[in-house]
Amino acid sequence: MKKVWILTSVFVLVLSLAAAGAQEKKAQGTSERPKVVKERTAVMTATVEAIDLEKRLVTLKGPKGEKKTIAVGPEARNLPQLKVGDLVTVKYYESMAVEVVKPGTASGAGQASTIMRAKPGERPGGSAMRVATVMATVTAIDKKAGTLTLKGPEGNLVTAKAENPKNLDKVKVGDELMITLTEALAISVEPAQKK
Structure with a gap:
């Protein structure tokens, strides 16, 4: 559980810095029980430049010509x-x-993950998804600084800057928050185009 809280702490701080491509959805739920959702999607395409099957290394070339061996x-x-x-x-x-x-809401804390990969003989590819949920208690709100401090299940404190300071008006010290993190990754491979 400690790993999940540390991951959440880092994730909260990173997302609060207004990551490029992130969107804040309108609060869902009632005004009594506000909810904020942040999302980010990224797509990268690269061409296979080299393959070393023995060492299991693949060199990819990105759209700007940058090469990376993985x-x-x-x-x-x-x-x-x-x-x-x-x-x-x-x-x-x-x-x-x-x-x-x-x-006192029953804790939905925990994590789950799933991995799917191509069947033997299919084109390489696959997907993975992980969902982690933690509970935290609001211990302090600083509207002037636009921050709130959360206490995690292990007793550790994290202070995060609110991207939208108006959201601080929707919470108070003592409120319990359920924070759900979702990550998904999908990799697909298309054959080289015939020239």
């Missing part, structure tokens, strides 16, 4: 089907939902 783990069982020139697309999604819940 180590591919044994879970990518269809690596031998990858060819130079193939187009690799990586889609990444992350979201954070923060909801004020009634004190």
Whole structure:
């Protein structure tokens, strides 16, 4: 549980810095129980430049010509089907939902993950998703600085700057927050285009 809270603490601080491409959805739920959702999606496409099957290394070339060599783990069982020139697309999604819940609400804290990979013989690819939920208590609100301090399940404190300071009017010291983090990654490979 400590890892989840540390991850949440870092995630809260990162998202509060107004990450590019992030959106804040309108508060969902009632005015008594506000909810804020932050989302970010990124898509990257690269071309396979080189493959070392023995060392399980793949060199990718990005759209601006930048090259990156990555180590591919044994879970990518269809690596031998990858060819130079193939187009690799990586889609990444992350979201954070923060909801004020009634004190004493049964803790939805925990985490779950799922991994799907291509079947043997299929084109390389796969997806992974992880959802982590933690409960935190608001211990301080500084409207002038635009920050709030949260106490996690292990007793640790994290102070985060609110991207939208108006949201601080919707919470008070003692409120319990349910913070849900979702990450999803999908990798697909398309064959090289014939010239």
